[in-house]
Amino acid sequence: MVRLDSSAPTFQDDFARLLTVKREIAEDVDEAVRGIIAGVVAGGDAALVDYTRRFDRLGEDFTEGSLRVTEAEIAAAVAACPADQIEALTLAAERIEHFHRAQVPADHRETDALGVTAGWRWTALESVGLYVPGGTASYPSSVLMNAVPARVAGVPRIVMVAPAPEGRMNPLVLAAAHLSGVHEVYRVGGAQAVAALAYGTRTIAPVAKIVGPGNAWVAAAKRRVFGQVGIDMIAGPSEVLILADGHANPDWIAADLLAQAEHDTAAQAILITDSADLAEAVEAAVERALTTLPRQEIARASWRDYGAIIRVRDFDEAVPLTDRLAPEHLEIETADPEGLAAKVRNAGAIFLGSHTPEAIGDYVGGPNHVLPTARSARFSSGLGVLDFMKRTTILACTPESLRALGPAAINLGRSEGLEGHARSVAIRLNL
Amino acid sequence: MVRLDSSAPTFQDDFARLLTVKREIAEDVDEAVRGIIAGVVAGGDAALVDYTRRFDRLGEDFTEGSLRVTEAEIAAAVAACPADQIEALTLAAERIEHFHRAQVPADHRETDALGVTAGWRWTALESVGLYVPGGTASYPSSVLMNAVPARVAGVPRIVMVAPAPEGRMNPLVLAAAHLSGVHEVYRVGGAQAVAALAYGTRTIAPVAKIVGPGNAWVAAAKRRVFGQVGIDMIAGPSEVLILADGHANPDWIAADLLAQAEHDTAAQAILITDSADLAEAVEAAVERALTTLPRQEIARASWRDYGAIIRVRDFDEAVPLTDRLAPEHLEIETADPEGLAAKVRNAGAIFLGSHTPEAIGDYVGGPNHVLPTARSARFSSGLGVLDFMKRTTILACTPESLRALGPAAINLGRSEGLEGHARSVAIRLNL
Incomplete structure (x- = not known):
């Protein structure tokens, strides 16, 4: 101190x-992670099972069929949790949901005096993968903080992956997944889970974005698959x-x-x-x-x-x-x-x-506990509903409004040396 | 086809x-870029001048004093542009500004039945750096599309960097900077400009986020400085x-x-x-x-x-x-x-x-032309005002509301093995 x-x-x-x-001591796992991702891309479920057996110390009885955590297993986990914990988790989920509902953004549409209609609409991502660490860093509260905003955003497919070292999963984590509306849960972790979420296997369909905390392997894998899918911040x-x-x-x-x-x-x-x-x-x-x-x-x-x-x-x-x-x-x-x-x-x-x-x-x-670290609050925000939505802008011109705006667009297109841009406007105005 | x-x-x-x-053919410039960034971090303005002389083919008369483009130079550039181009650019700037004004987000504050006040506020980033490519990819319209939303967000310091190969800058780019409210312009480009914006030199104070398009060198530099500063998407x-x-x-x-x-x-x-x-x-x-x-x-x-x-x-x-x-x-x-x-x-x-x-x-x-490419519209949005702001959440409990919520927080803290978390609540409730 x-x-x-x-x-x-x-x-x-x-x-x-x-x-x-x-x-932070940056663990150099990037080469190993590159190999694991390539392995999952090439080998699909079989590679996923192989890596999982090895890293999570599981036996031959762990097969492709073991990857998905069933509804019955989740129900059993919920039943196994002490009632007071479920109650506390439910209160948390409700308060997080209420807070995040106010973040759902409004669409916008406006027609100006020229007759140009411009605006935007927000749509939920088609699917999201939530990484949950295993062992002592397996926090039910983090499941809520990641999954509830995705549900509030309207994401129709929320997938959770979490390693089950030696077969063990935290029942309260499964209860949190259940409470927050996660649609699919897989017992797989590490870079191999990130690869499966990004590229898909027969069992796990790919997602559009991967969120959630993880160790150096998970962070390196998220960096590597960025572009193929979206990722949240690296905490x-x-x-x-x-x-x-x-x-x-x-x-x-x-x-x-x-x-x-x-x-x-x-x-x-x-x-x-x-x-x-x-x-x-x-x-x-x-x-x-x-x-x-x-x-x-x-x-x-x-x-x-x-x-x-x-x-x-x-x-x-x-x-x-x-x-x-x-x-x-x-x-x-x-x-x-x-x-x-x-x-x-x-x-x-x-x-x-x-x-x-x-x-x-x-x-x-109620507010999210996934927040910018390492001075990144200078330029970024905590997790929220907007992280699970995206904005598409809309533009519509009438023949008259194109006539009003066209000449300026043609002028700027030519000033930038982009004659093809200018012509795509001019051809509609017989210019 | x-x-x-x-x-x-x-x-x-x-x-x-x-x-x-x-x-895209990924040009492997990462090692060279690493060296340039380290050079600017160690050498400051002198390194910036060195790299700029070399890469932009400038002579000994290019010194630290040449880095900043003066107000007089910008005014001269504006005066040198044809009136019809300035007019078209002005129309574009006004329409972009009008469209983006509607994107300014609202703050939120709510006190619930328990007495807990929760919400958020949005603040503009303290400073932003805008990269503008040189040569044929030097587009005045891109200056508007990046700088106007930053101004609308309320960013108090907008810095533009653009290379001046053989000393030449596009006057219409300077006019666009002037029209869109850029506060400082520097004639420097490439990885060295990105390094200067991220780490600062005597002449160029560091910024919180770097936006704008660029070649492989600029993209690699942006990836490398991410974390030290925010960056926009890599287009x-x-x-x-x-x-x-x-x-x-x-x-x-x-x-x-x-x-x-x-x-x-x-x-x-x-x-x-x-x-x-x-x-x-x-x-x-x-x-x-x-x-x-x-x-x-x-x-x-x-x-x-x-x-x-x-x-x-x-x-x-x-x-x-x-x-x-x-x-x-x-x-x-x-x-x-x-x-x-x-x-x-x-x-x-x-x-x-x-x-x-x-x-x-x-x-x-009116809408922004900086948009997600390479299928990233699955998970991301075009540039907008939110890219230049960040959200800070707010939470305030009264003694009574802490008493109401505290036991659930203590329960969850203990269930996650974080006794210190539980105690920070319990100590206030004499529990």
């Missing part, structure tokens, strides 16, 4: 270092920036910093405060809270390597720092959180006031 | 071949699909096919019709029109290698073929263009009726 002070002469350099620190390690004044509760702030730090040793948790007392109290509170945290090893490493407490003179000074950090999550616990939030340009999601811990947004707030 | 018939037994295979034909060669019945004018259809084909030998122009007579007449009309087209060599190669005329029994049969092609541009010249358009899911832009040649949309229609 570094302690920075905006009044220190070295502050600008220290802060720049915080901005550019590399938190980096999670981050929180907390802006808090001297009235904030240091134990609450510490809990929020550690909720982020426990994700990953590469996660980053930062506090910016105008209060020396709070800075000191939070530092002590983090140490205390760490001692009883189940994932304390992970959280401790994250806090030690990437954590920061930054002292500023006032919060006006914090605004440009926040914009440069462009945090995935921004918590504001000051006297006027709304006022301060209004001054910030770059953040994935903002959590206002001391009763809005970031974790509430991870699950049941 | 291939002639396909949907009633032929080999049709599905032939059509699949049309879908997967590779129209492939242009395409048109025309759906026309027996009442369509074959000379008009031929003109539209060639307007697309003249762009690039890798462009693709396809006609789908239910009329054998139209198919034959268009084929003859294309040959006739080619003989007088200035860019006939390019258009002839495109039509020969990638052109197609597809006979279908009826237009219901054309709909799934259109969706699989997912054309950048779709012209519909049938009895009921609106009705047919409504059945199509995948297209970048649709041009309705026989008086709406695609070229009108390239210049003065």
